[in-house]
Amino acid sequence: MSESSQLPAAPIRTMISPGRYVQGKGAISRLGEFLAPLGSKPLLVADDMVWGFVAHEVEVSLNAANLPTNRVMFNGVPSAKEVDRLSGLIKEQGSDVIVALGGGSTIDAVKAAGFASGIRWVTVPTVASTDAPTSALSVIYTEDGVFEEYRFFPKNPDLVLVDTQLVANAPAAFLAAGVGDALATWLEARATHQAFASTMAGGLPTLTGTALAKLSWEVLWENALPALDAVRENLVTPAVERVVEANTLLSGLGFESGGLAAAHAIHNGLTAAAQTHGLAHGQKVNIGSLTQLVLEGAPSAEIRDFVEFTTRVGLPNTLTEVGLKVDDDEDLRRVAEAATVPGETIHNMPFDVPVGDLTSALKSIERLSRGIRERAGLAEPQPYHAKH
Structure with a gap:
């Protein structure tokens, strides 16, 4: 073995980022436009409250892009059990891109499920309450809400889309x-x-x-x-x-x-x-x-x-x-x-x-x-x- 091969690797500097970031008033009306290049069978994840105020614009936008509107419920906590449930739905429905609509908890669960399933993932935060939407990691909690672990992924979301009017409408x-x-x-x-x-x-x-x-x-x-x-x-x-x-x-x-x-x-x-x-x-x-x-x-x-x-x-x-x-x-x-x-x-x-x-x-x-x-x-x- 050569002397150089025994030396520790030199430290590297690195930076990572999402594939695309989109922000603006009314941006959710263009979700289909930015989603279409990423997949043809999206799985949308949102709780009932969020879906209640985004459903119409999302449906119109996806329809204009010839994408189906297939939404499933988020159950509230980004736990390992919830990630597994979403992964099962991805497999069952043959989805090729998963979309989180909501806050940081929904986003963390969706990113983890997207990675586990080997498909692309997209975040559409409806509040600007955390920096979770852009990152290549999820924070996983127990079902009682206690921090359990970070899960790291080899890539960031393919798309982050923020409608600032939705943010302004939130408390x-x-x-x-x-x-x-x-x-x-x-x-x-x-x-x-x-x-x-x-x-x-x-x-x-x-x-x-x-x-x-x-x-x-x-x-x-x-x-x-x-x-x-x-x-x-x-x-x-x-x-x-x-x-x-x-x-x-x-x-x-x-x-x-x-x-x-x-x-x-x-x-x-x-x-x-x-x-x-x-x-x-x-x-x-x-x-x-x-x-x-x-x-x-x-x-x-x-x-x-x-x-x-x-x-x-x-x-x-x-x-x-x-x-x-x-x-x-x-x-x-x-x-x-x-x-x-x-x-x-x-x-x-x-x-x-x-x-x-x-x-x-x-x-x-x-x-x-x-x-x-x-x-x-x-x-x-x-x-x-x-x-x-």
Whole structure:
């Protein structure tokens, strides 16, 4: 064996992305046009609520493209059982492309089923609440809603289509949750870059992936508040278009090719606390972002600005707002233990994060955020009550 063949492979930098991204007011009316090149027997997956407000335009669009409208129900949680059920329907019906219409849960289940079945997959998010639509991975939960695993795929969706009027018609809380998910993108990408760690794309971050993560952050700080005001009136404005793109495309590319770190690991840990199960993904991620800033010993001005901004956006930044308390020692330690298991993205931080340090950081955000909010004249945190 030659000396060179014994050397470890040099690290690579890589970036991945969906095949095509389409965004605009009324874009769903063109779904058939963009779907036709991908397959002739689509399987559409949507829950009853989503199907109720997209069915007409989808049917008209697919009919114009000479595609059948074959819709099946999504059962609510992207669990292994649900993925297997959808895979069975794909095989039974001979589908050659599967389409997710809805939020992140529907999208994660559809991506996993599409990959398992060896067919193409398409995401049509009806809210801009996560960056799941663009990525080559699914987050799989137990049927009780507890994080179970990431499933990674060798490709991204073939098409991502976002109708910004649908996003504007949804409650503003969904867009706010997407802002919470997307704000974490830059915080985690810069930590990954500093740690010389690998990304979800399977290599070191590219300059492009890191730059897109930062651009997502900058777009949100400039546009999130006016966009939320517009969406409260069901209006599509330039600010709404920018925030939808930041929440979906920029954050999706940024997290996947820029890297995840503590914020999303803490989100996954929070799913181990039953009190948080009614919260949106981006709400839990925002707790993770603030806790990551504390772990980093970030400048007080950066932490102050983050707390003030996310409070104005309507995101939680205290334990109280996610149903926890500082003296919930057992629950918080369980969260910290789940967030630091081997393989979790918290290990992309440029320093080790022991369970005890993370537990302390989580506890610290309550008094920290309350003080910042009080000095800024912002609303006092209100207790969160789980929906079950």
